[in-house]
Amino acid sequence: MSLDLIVNGQARHVAAAPTTPLLDVLRNELDLKGTRYGCGLEQCGSCMVLVDGEPVFACAREAGTCAGKRIETVESLADHPLRAAFLDEQAGQCGYCLSGILMSAKALLDRTPHPTRAQIVEALEPHLCRCGTQSRILRAVERAAAALPEGAQRLGAMS
Amino acid sequence: MSATTLPLSFVNNPSPARWLRFDPDRLLHLAVGKVEIGQGILTALTQIAAEELDVPMDRIRVLSGDTDAAPDEGATTSSLSIEVGGGSLRLIAAEARARMLDRIAQRLNCAPAEIEIREGAFFRGGAPTGQDYWSLAHEVDLVRPAAGNAAPKPRTAYRVVGQPVRRVDLPAKVSGAAFVHDLVRPDMLHARMLRQPARGARLAALDEAAIRRAAGGELRILRLGNFVALLSADETVAQRAAVAAPAHARWENMRAIVPEQQEAAWLVGKPSNDQIVGDPLPAASGKVMEASYSRPYVAHASIGPSCALAEMRGGHLSVWSHTQGVYPLRAALARVLGVGAETISVHHAQGPGCYGHNGADDAALDAALIAREIPDHCIRLQWRREEEFGYEPLGSAMAITVRAVLDDAGRPIDWTQEVWSGSHVQRPAMGGNLLAHEALPTPAPDPRPTDPSEAAGGGGTRNGIPHYAIPARRVLHHLVPVTPVRTSALRGLGALPNVFAIECFLDELAARIGADPVAYRLSLLDGRPRAARVIARAAEMAGWSGRGKGGEGHGFGIGFAQYKNRSAYAAVVVEVEVDREVRLKRVWCAADAGLVVNPDGARNQLEGGILQAASYTLKERITFDATGVSSVDWASYPILRFSEVPDIACELIAADEERSLGMGECTFGPTAAAIGNAVAHALGARIRDMPFTRERVASVLLGG
Ligand code: FES
Ligand code: FES
Numbered sequence: 001m002s003l004d005l006i007v008n009g010q011a012r013h014v015a016a017a018p019t020t021p022l023l024d025v026l027r028n029e030l031d032l033k034g035t036r037y038g039c040g041l042e043q044c045g046s047c048m049v050l051v052d053g054e055p056v057f058a059c060a061r062e063a064g065t066c067a068g069k070r071i072e073t074v075e076s077l078a079d080h081p082l083r084a085a086f087l088d089e090q091a092g093q094c095g096y097c098l099s100g101i102l103m104s105a106k107a108l109l110d111r112t113p114h115p116t117r118a119q120i121v122e123a124l125e126p127h128l129c130r131c132g133t134q135s136r137i138l139r140a141v142e143r144a145a146a147a148l149p150e151g152a153q154r155l156g157a158m159s
Numbered sequence: 160m161s162a163t164t165l166p167l168s169f170v171n172n173p174s175p176a177r178w179l180r181f182d183p184d185r186l187l188h189l190a191v192g193k194v195e196i197g198q199g200i201l202t203a204l205t206q207i208a209a210e211e212l213d214v215p216m217d218r219i220r221v222l223s224g225d226t227d228a229a230p231d232e233g234a235t236t237s238s239l240s241i242e243v244g245g246g247s248l249r250l251i252a253a254e255a256r257a258r259m260l261d262r263i264a265q266r267l268n269c270a271p272a273e274i275e276i277r278e279g280a281f282f283r284g285g286a287p288t289g290q291d292y293w294s295l296a297h298e299v300d301l302v303r304p305a306a307g308n309a310a311p312k313p314r315t316a317y318r319v320v321g322q323p324v325r326r327v328d329l330p331a332k333v334s335g336a337a338f339v340h341d342l343v344r345p346d347m348l349h350a351r352m353l354r355q356p357a358r359g360a361r362l363a364a365l366d367e368a369a370i371r372r373a374a375g376g377e378l379r380i381l382r383l384g385n386f387v388a389l390l391s392a393d394e395t396v397a398q399r400a401a402v403a404a405p406a407h408a409r410w411e412n413m414r415a416i417v418p419e420q421q422e423a424a425w426l427v428g429k430p431s432n433d434q435i436v437g438d439p440l441p442a443a444s445g446k447v448m449e450a451s452y453s454r455p456y457v458a459h460a461s462i463g464p465s466c467a468l469a470e471m472r473g474g475h476l477s478v479w480s481h482t483q484g485v486y487p488l489r490a491a492l493a494r495v496l497g498v499g500a501e502t503i504s505v506h507h508a509q510g511p512g513c514y515g516h517n518g519a520d521d522a523a524l525d526a527a528l529i530a531r532e533i534p535d536h537c538i539r540l541q542w543r544r545e546e547e548f549g550y551e552p553l554g555s556a557m558a559i560t561v562r563a564v565l566d567d568a569g570r571p572i573d574w575t576q577e578v579w580s581g582s583h584v585q586r587p588a589m590g591g592n593l594l595a596h597e598a599l600p601t602p603a604p605d606p607r608p609t610d611p612s613e614a615a616g617g618g619g620t621r622n623g624i625p626h627y628a629i630p631a632r633r634v635l636h637h638l639v640p641v642t643p644v645r646t647s648a649l650r651g652l653g654a655l656p657n658v659f660a661i662e663c664f665l666d667e668l669a670a671r672i673g674a675d676p677v678a679y680r681l682s683l684l685d686g687r688p689r690a691a692r693v694i695a696r697a698a699e700m701a702g703w704s705g706r707g708k709g710g711e712g713h714g715f716g717i718g719f720a721q722y723k724n725r726s727a728y729a730a731v732v733v734e735v736e737v738d739r740e741v742r743l744k745r746v747w748c749a750a751d752a753g754l755v756v757n758p759d760g761a762r763n764q765l766e767g768g769i770l771q772a773a774s775y776t777l778k779e780r781i782t783f784d785a786t787g788v789s790s791v792d793w794a795s796y797p798i799l800r801f802s803e804v805p806d807i808a809c810e811l812i813a814a815d816e817e818r819s820l821g822m823g824e825c826t827f828g829p830t831a832a833a834i835g836n837a838v839a840h841a842l843g844a845r846i847r848d849m850p851f852t853r854e855r856v857a858s859v860l861l862g863g
Contacts (some may be wrong), residue, residue: 018396024395031343033336035579038462039544040398043793046462048575075335086333090325090759093767094197094512095332096463102333124801130462131197131512134804136763 003063007032008076020058023047023064024071034074034099038128045127048100049073053111055104055126072106074099082106085144086137101127105141113148115141119142125150165307167360168192172230173304175255178248179208179826181296185279187212187219192232193244194224197512198405199760200240202326203793204768206756207245208765210319211252211311213276214292221327224485224507226500234484236515236648239856241756241819242726246754253304253312263290269562281797314754314815321815323759328509339481339508344537348379349394350529351401351541353387354550355598356786357414361385366407372405381532384600388529390538399634401543413786420643421783423453423848424554429639433608436613436620437633443573445564450667454849456781458796459649464513464542465518467666469526477501478558480523488554489518491587495596495603503527505725516586518542518551519597521594528595538706545791550594553781553788554649555581555642556620563662569672570683576623576657577635581617581642582608583652588791591647608640611652616723622654622828624720625661626690627683644781644788651722651824655772656849658720658828663847665833666716676717676836677703687730690753692812694719696749697730700808709840712737718829727752727822731769733805733833737841740853741777741834743805748826750809753817762821765809772830774799777851 001017008029014029021040024033026049038046040059047058050072077083085091091097101124104134108123109114115123120141129137172178172192180188189208195201201221209216222229232244263281267274267288275282280291283582314320331337341634355362364387370389371378377394381388387408389400419425424480468479476496483490485505493500505523513519526540542550556578585591590607595601610618617623623634669679677698684691698704698717706715714737719730729750736742746769755761778797782790790796833851844859 020395024398027238027341030393033341034334036338036340037541038239038464039793041544041792041794043544044462072744078334083333085330087325088328089411090763092326092332093199093763094462094510095329096461096511098333099335104707109811121801121804128462128798130460130514130771130798132767132774132799133763135766135769135807138801138804158827 005063005068005070005071007071008073008152016063018062020063021059022049022061022066023058024059032073032075036096036099045096045100045104048108048127055107060106063069064073071102074102075104077102079096080106080108082141082144086140087148089136089140089143091133091136091140093133097127097129101129101137105144109145109148114145117142165250166243166246168232168244168560169250169307170229172232172247173303174302175251175305176301177230178251179255179301181292181617185218185291185293188222188677189219190222190225190229191244191248192224192230192486193235193240193506194483195509196235197379198240199326199757200235200244201328202219202324202760203241203756204245205246205327206319206322206324207248208251208252210317212256212279212292214260214279215328216319216324218279222762226485226489229841231486234487236483242821243758245819246757249311250307250643251305251788254309255301257309257849258299258301259295262295263288263343270830279380285493306355319752320756321758324757326760327808331582337509338463339465339468339479339510340463340541342479342508343467344468344470346536347539348390348392348533348536349397349541350526350538351389351397351543352525352546353389353401353408354546355385355405356410358597359412359414360410361412362387363411364409364702367473367779369407370400370404374400381529383528383532385598386528386595388525390529390533416643416782416783416785416787421781423455423558426556426581426639427558430641431579431639435633436636437624438631440633442562442565442575443631445566445572446561447564448668448671449560449562450847452656452663453558453661453846454556454656456556456644457649457779458548458773458781459514459517459551459554460796460798461511461513461517463548464544465522466510466539466541467519467523467526468537468539469523469530470537471530473773474502476527476530478503478505478523479508480526481508481519482507482523483513483516483519487586487588488523490764491520491593493525495524495593496527516552516584517623517647518547518589524593524595541716548791548796549788552645552647555583555619556644557653559656559660563664563668565668569668571668573631573850574625574629575633575635576660578619578623578653578657579637579639580619580653581639581646582610583621583646583648584609584611585645585647596792608638610638617653619653621723622657622720624724626687626724627680628685628687629683643783647730650771651827654720654722654824655775655827656830658718659831659835659849662718662829662832663845666836666839667743667845690719690721690761693728693730693749693751696810696812697732697747700749700810701732701734703732707839710843712841716833716838716840718832720825720828722821722825727820727825729765729825731826731829731831731833733830733837735834735837735841737856739858741838741851743773743803745833746807746830748807749812750822750825751812751814752822753814753820755811756819758811761811761822762809765826768824768826769807769830770804772827773834776834776849778833780850
């Protein structure tokens with residue numbers, strides 16, 4: 001049993017059953033540990049990744065349903081303004097929730113490069129942060145939006 | 160500094176070599192016993208070492224929490240890391256610096272005071288000497304114990320401490336692997352548990368074939384008495400087995416729980432160990448006022464379920480854990496396994512925020528027990544979400560009655576805080592058991608629940624004595640040793656419920672005589688200028704004087720405490736809107752934590768404490784069904800969400816001349832109290848029981 005996936009822009013062939021949760025494939029087959037297990041119940045957002053640009057709970061998504069689709073994880077954000085903005089705002093305490101939050105924020109900024117506070121809150125609503133870092137996280141997303149280069153919308157959609 | 164005032168970590172680890180090593184490539188290796196639990200401690204400790212030694216922060220590598228290679232500093236608890244760990248490191252670093260300076264001075268035949276240190280290199284008269292820490296390291300004995308008399312730098316010379324430097328651990332956490340969960344070791348097996356539903360339950364039947372079918376891959380089932388582990392090289396298989404297993408197990412000798420036991424009120428009148436802390440009875444006589452408040456059982460509810468790795472190789476057990484204390488965990492593991500501590504190494508690896516004693520240590524024992532049975536493999540044990548909620552030690556419910564005797568002016572002259580509570584610390588070193596120990600063929604003895612001593616800040620009594628100038632103040636503490644669920648340390652222990660009760664009751668007393676809550680508090684703070692200052696400042700930030708008369712669904716409230724009556728001071732003002740439910744609009748906080756090593760990190764802690772306390776106050780309660788905890792996911796145990804987060808403004812009051820005060824928990828009680836008071840202001844009626852659910856709002860609005 002094997003799967004062909006496109007992860008962070010690279011074609012990847014993995015030996016896993018199509019029913020394997022995407023979370024397990026990313027973490028254990030592809031060693032992408034930034035996608036984290038929090039509940040396995042689609043309730044916390046720790047495992048959020050993008051599939052064809054849409055936020056998806058990797059804990060509950062069978063990897064087989066993502067064959068041929070573009071999967072993005074937090075590891076792909078090395079040069080994205082979001083990563084710098086989160087560090088500039090020191091938006092994190094334990095940091096466990098952050099990778100999923102970053103992905104939902106990425107999806108938002110791809111679609112809406114200059115979101116309002118209410119749009120950011122709405123995009124992050126599926127996510128829990130137990131440490132209470134939400135205010136800094138909201139500021140960090142605003143800071144990243146401000147730092148996006150002109151034409152960011154198109155750029156984001158293609159990456 | 161006299162020997163008696165030296166910080167504990169220093170006293171227990173006086174050899175500088177235990178903490179510091181000058182490595183090749185001009186790196187300073189720093190080993191500490193306090194561990195990162197999301198509070199930014201490694202950054203603050205790095206700042207302290209950088210300051211005292213004049214070594215750039217980016218040349219410092221930190222190893223924290225390791226029984227092989229880091230000092231024993233006990234557990235990372237009670238906001239003591241900066242006070243005790245940081246204070247110790249400062250003395251150690253000052254000693255190392257002094258020894259190094261002595262050596263270079265001897266070589267150059269000059270006085271140590273003539274030497275200046277820049278970026279770890281020695282200068283004399285502004286000119287490089289060609290020597291630095293690293294070139295001299297082999298000539299200087301850092302093993303010899305320090306006496307603690309090397310003078311640290313004067314605070315006026317600080318350049319790194321007091322600066323808002325960036326967290327050293329955060330980049331990894333926004334990029335990829337960062338946690339114990341992410342470690343990969345050779346020969347790894349993924350493990351999940353089928354948990355004994357409660358102490359004493361016996362596994363009568365287990366349909367292994369059904370579990371294997373559900374697993375859908377190669378599965379090993381390990382049984383030791385009532386301890387059942389499910390193992391596979393494929394994590395998906397182990398997880399599927401664990402999800403299915405409870406339905407295929409039949410347990411006997413189950414305890415019976417009734418839902419009433421989930422209420423704090425259930426504790427009142429149960430058999431208890433009683434003590435009086437503070438001024439003796441009898442209380443003064445006069446006009447007596449009384450009110451009762453409560454908080455239910457609550458969860459740490461870490462965002463990532465507990466995880467541990469363990470491997471047994473050549474008779475030596477190695478464990479990786481997000482424990483709060485590697486040495487206490489090692490001692491506890493050694494006791495359960497019946498081996499010497501020297502046969503075990505415990506390495507700290509970072510985890511999600513723990514907020515106290517959660518499942519981390521229990522998961523470490525799970526992994527260790529399996530590793531002992533299956534040597535030469537690395538066992539990666541991951542708790543499931545339902546397991547974390549169902550089995551972590553909870554924060555105890557508390558029922559509190561406050562009784563005050565008033566003088567003619569309506570001010571309290573005698574204060575009794577009567578507290579009913581389960582234990583607030585059941586760590587293995589304090590009468591508790593690691594969870595799996597109770598499932599073994601020779602189970603653990605019954606736990607002997609106690610509470611931290613008053614010297615350690617108390618548990619159910621923590622912050623039970625109001626900080627105010629009241630002639631007689633006491634706590635009547637009823638520690639109920641037998642609770643329906645295991646309880647242990649949760650951020651602030653009894654402080655949140657106690658401060659909630661004190662500060663809400665103060666507002667009730669103020670209202671009785673028509674006094675403004677801020678003015679009333681200030682009138683009770685004779686000789687307590689730091690307390691008065693944070694209250695006045697928070698009120699000013701919030702525009703308190705314009706708060707209006709309330710009663711129309713919009714209100715302001717204040718809460719104050721000095722954490723443990725000896726750590727940081729914090730005052731919090733909250734603005735709420737209440738219709739069917741309570742919505743936080745804005746929060747203002749002023750805090751005084753003495754010398755602050757990292758102001759941005761400190762503000763982060765204040766903000767986080769405010770939001771977490773708000774979540775406890777507004778939303779959180781553990782529920783029970785017949786067999787145990789029934790709120791085992793985020794739907795049944797909701798916490799604060801992004802849409803519920805208020806605007807927050809926090810200010811640290813400059814007090815650099817004062818010693819550092821632990822501040823990780825200081826906003827907890829004041830936030831809960833401020834919400835209680837703001838809701839009362841908004842509604843003209845008071846909710847005295849947490850959480851402030853829709854039902855509770857409806858019931859006070861109906862006059863219930
Ligand atoms: S782990 Fe997927 S939503 Fe929680
Ligand atoms: S930073 Fe810890 S859960 Fe968000």
